[in-house]
Amino acid sequence: NLYNPIHEDDYIAHVPKLLAVADVPALTVNWGGSDAVSIEEWCAYIGELTGLEATFQDNPKAFGSLAIDTTKMHELIGPTRVDWRDGIRRQLENLAPELLKGA
Numbered sequence: 001n002l003y004n005p006i007h008e009d010d011y012i013a014h015v016p017k018l019l020a021v022a023d024v025p026a027l028t029v030n031w032g033g034s035d036a037v038s039i040e041e042w043c044a045y046i047g048e049l050t051g052l053e054a055t056f057q058d059n060p061k062a063f064g065s066l067a068i069d070t071t072k073m074h075e076l077i078g079p080t081r082v083d084w085r086d087g088i089r090r091q092l093e094n095l096a097p098e099l100l101k102g103a
Contacts, residue, residue, distance in 0.1 A: 001039050002067035004032030007087035010080040017077035027076075030068035033087075034079040045085055049092060050099045 010033065021027060043054035070079070082090075092100055 001062075001065040002036040003039070003065070004034070004036055004068050004070065005042070005084050005087060006031070006033040006080055007082035007084075007090070009082050013081070014077055021076045029072050029076060030070060031073055032068050032070065032080075033082075033084055034070055034074070035084050036067040037084050042084065042088055045088055046092070049089060049101060051101055052099070 011031075014031070018029070018031070021029075040054075040056065043056075047053050073079075
């Protein structure tokens with residue numbers, strides 16, 4: 001399952017740009033991080049940073065991939081700047097620094 005995680009630095013930078021391109025009738029734009037990343041990828045990266053290991057179990061009731069087409073977003077307001085890995089690492093540093101290896 002792919003998702004487009006977006007870091008707070010990017011959404012703070014994007015809001016004024018989105019307001020600048022707002023129009024009537026409303027313009028619809030997919031908004032998220034420029035990189036589509038699977039849950040397995042980001043959990044593996046968290047494992048590299050923490051030493052924790054994720055286990056996965058298929059669940060037919062779980063919602064599927066929510067990857068978005070960022071083409072229009074890139075055309076209107078540009079790509080995101082914070083790489084998903086940097087965003088995950090920074091989130092861990094801020095919310096659970098004790099989990100990081102070497103903490």
